[in-house]
Amino acid sequence: MVIAARAGDRLAFAELYRRFSRAVHGVILARAPFRDAADLVQDVFALALARLPQLAQAEAFPGWLLAIARNRAIDHLRVKKLPIEDVDDVPSETSGVRASIEVQRVLTALRALPDAYRETLILRLVEGLTGPEIAAQTGLAPGSVRVNLHRGMKLLREKLGITDEEVSDERVG
Amino acid sequence: MNESDEPNDYLWDGSGSPDPEIQRLEQLMRPLRHDAPLKLVPPKRRRPRWIVGGAVAVAAAAAIAIVWLARPDKPCSGGEGMVFTGTGELSCGDGRVASGVLPIGSTIDTGTHEADLQIATIGVAHLGPDTRVRLDATSRAGHNLFLERGSMHARVTAPPRLFAITTPSTAVTDLGCEYEIHVDARGAGEIRVLSGKVELAADAHGVIVVAPAGTHATIRPGRHPSIPIANGASDALAAAVAAYDRGEATAIAAVIAAATESDAITIANLAVLEPANLAVQRRLGEIAPNRAWSAAAVAPVATDALGAWREDVVAAQIAIDALIDH
Numbered sequence: 001m002v003i004a005a006r007a008g009d010r011l012a013f014a015e016l017y018r019r020f021s022r023a024v025h026g027v028i029l030a031r032a033p034f035r036d037a038a039d040l041v042q043d044v045f046a047l048a049l050a051r052l053p054q055l056a057q058a059e060a061f062p063g064w065l066l067a068i069a070r071n072r073a074i075d076h077l078r079v080k081k082l083p084i085e086d087v088d089d090v091p092s093e094t095s096g097v098r099a100s101i102e103v104q105r106v107l108t109a110l111r112a113l114p115d116a117y118r119e120t121l122i123l124r125l126v127e128g129l130t131g132p133e134i135a136a137q138t139g140l141a142p143g144s145v146r147v148n149l150h151r152g153m154k155l156l157r158e159k160l161g162i163t164d165e166e167v168s169d170e171r172v173g
Numbered sequence: 174m175n176e177s178d179e180p181n182d183y184l185w186d187g188s189g190s191p192d193p194e195i196q197r198l199e200q201l202m203r204p205l206r207h208d209a210p211l212k213l214v215p216p217k218r219r220r221p222r223w224i225v226g227g228a229v230a231v232a233a234a235a236a237i238a239i240v241w242l243a244r245p246d247k248p249c250s251g252g253e254g255m256v257f258t259g260t261g262e263l264s265c266g267d268g269r270v271a272s273g274v275l276p277i278g279s280t281i282d283t284g285t286h287e288a289d290l291q292i293a294t295i296g297v298a299h300l301g302p303d304t305r306v307r308l309d310a311t312s313r314a315g316h317n318l319f320l321e322r323g324s325m326h327a328r329v330t331a332p333p334r335l336f337a338i339t340t341p342s343t344a345v346t347d348l349g350c351e352y353e354i355h356v357d358a359r360g361a362g363e364i365r366v367l368s369g370k371v372e373l374a375a376d377a378h379g380v381i382v383v384a385p386a387g388t389h390a391t392i393r394p395g396r397h398p399s400i401p402i403a404n405g406a407s408d409a410l411a412a413a414v415a416a417y418d419r420g421e422a423t424a425i426a427a428v429i430a431a432a433t434e435s436d437a438i439t440i441a442n443l444a445v446l447e448p449a450n451l452a453v454q455r456r457l458g459e460i461a462p463n464r465a466w467s468a469a470a471v472a473p474v475a476t477d478a479l480g481a482w483r484e485d486v487v488a489a490q491i492a493i494d495a496l497i498d499h
Contacts, residue, residue: 005493011434011461014489017211025207038209045211049492103201124184125195126202131185149184153195162194 002058017045020062022127023137024069029126030111030118031073040076044069063139109159117152120145210481211488249273249281255293255308255316261286280307283323292316292336296329301355309339324355342394346372350386360394365404368494370487373398382442385487387494393418400428400442403435403490410436417443429456437461441486445479454479461486 001019004012024044028037047068055064110118110125123129123138131149135142183192249257249265254274262269264282275281275290283304290298290306293316300306304323310316316336318325328351329336336347341360345352350369356362364371370385373392380397384390391399399418402411413427425443429452432440440457447453451473458466463485465478474482 011437011489011493013492014211014461014485017489021209021211022207029205034205038207041207041209042212045492103205106198106202107205125198126205128199128203128206130187131182146182146185153184157194 002055002061006052006055013049020065020137021045022129023062023066023123026123026127027066027069027119028073030122031070032076034107036076040072044072047072060139062137066138106160109156112159113152113155116148117155120148121152121156124149210485211492249275249279252276253311254279255311256291257281257288259283259286259288263288275308277308277311280305280321292327292329295331295335296327299326301325320354320356322356322358324353326353327351340392342375342396343392343398344374346374348372356392360392362392363389364392365389370491380446382446383483383487385438385490385494387490388438391418400439400446402439406436406439407431407433410439414439425450425453429453432456432460434460437486438490441483445483448476448479449473457482461489
């Protein structure tokens with residue numbers, strides 16, 4: 001697909017966008033405000049489009065694309081002079097006022113996780129990708145993704161104050 | 174939680190017994206999920222000299238305007254309008270000048286010469302020989318030219334819909350791009366889009382097609398604009414599109430049969446023009462899959478979704494055209 005897009009296939013680039021835009025969005029959302037994330041996704045694909053001829057190996061595309069996304073998100077925060085922990089950006093119209101407070105709380109907890117865990121968990125919980133899809137779209141080994149998901153989820157539960165007993169109770173109930 | 178390869182692993186791939194807390198988090202966070210279509214602005218083409226040159230040209234044009242404003246006794250020398258510079262003497266209003274300001278409502282005729290017409294600060298229109306253009310409006314709200322006949326190469330860097338060209342049969346609305354257009358004295362001609370996209374409309378017919386970079390469309394007097402086809406499309410597709418434009422009954426089937434994966438833009442526009450035709454949508458689904466379409470569909474896609482589908486195809490066409498070394 002990457003080779004086809006680079007060679008001028010008129011639909012291949014759109015297909016790359018379909019396949020990777022959620023991964024790009026998740027990586028950006030791990031660092032930048034939600035309100036800016038959609039525009040930053042477009043920026044990332046515009047940059048990728050311009051630089052695609054410089055990509056030597058097509059199989060490196062996922063990691064290369066997400067590296068552009070991380071750099072773009074970091075640059076964006078730098079320009080805005082906002083530390084990510086100060087970002088409070090989930091609009092209430094997204095899911096209602098009460099829910100938006102909870103969404104913001106979870107998003108803040110996700111962003112406070114170590115890098116590898118926060119990206120992987122945002123891709124799983126926000127973007128709805130499965131572990132195998134995350135592996136394919138990030139270029140990570142499936143085993144690494146599985147570990148990141150489980151360890152990250154454990155840390156997230158701790159940050160959100162969810163005890164193992166609560167989880168067990170919900171399963172029984 | 175188990176990190177091993179257990180088969181029952183909801184967190185890993187959604188299999189097995191659902192974890193209620195993970196399900197709650199998925200549901201809670203789902204509204205933040207990315208679902209926007211590709212909306213790339215026309216990528217910066219490798220023409221920095223034009224951008225720099227454009228700024229210089231605008232400054233030079235402003236200087237010319239000041240000079241001509243100071244000479245009100247010359248034709249096309251002052252008032253509101255567009256600054257132009259010709260390669261020789263041109264007809265402007267009732268007089269002949271090599272450069273000046275084209276007033277609103279006046280017509281410029283290049284005769285045997287060529288001219289550059291500055292579209293305020295947003296771009297430039299290069300007029301070929303034997304070209305007649307009338308300035309209908311120029312203000313912050315928009316800039317409108319009427320191309321009576323001849324050829325024009327327009328380059329515009331501005332938000333969509335600020336610049337429009339009307340021909341005797343078609344209105345061309347700039348959506349941020351570069352294109353070449355020519356029409357003859359009867360109003361027949363062609364438009365070729367070099368970057369970005371344009372919208373083609375004929376008021377009397379209510380037909381709107383979108384032509385992105387790397388495509389061209391026919392302009393026909395007294396008829397709606399043709400469906401755009403990709404540069405390099407087969408002769409069979411061009412003939413089928415021409416037959417469709419003439420209203421021939423079997424033309425839709427011929428367009429579908431002739432369209433390849435490189436012709437998605439033609440089928441996408443045809444789908445918008447023929448919203449009830451399931452066969453057209455089926456072909457579009459084959460060559461440009463979209464979330465709006467299912468191969469099992471038994472009813473046509475909604476009109477709004479068709480428009481969005483076409484926009485996806487347009488965006489892909491623009492994006493990939495930028496990769497092609499023209």
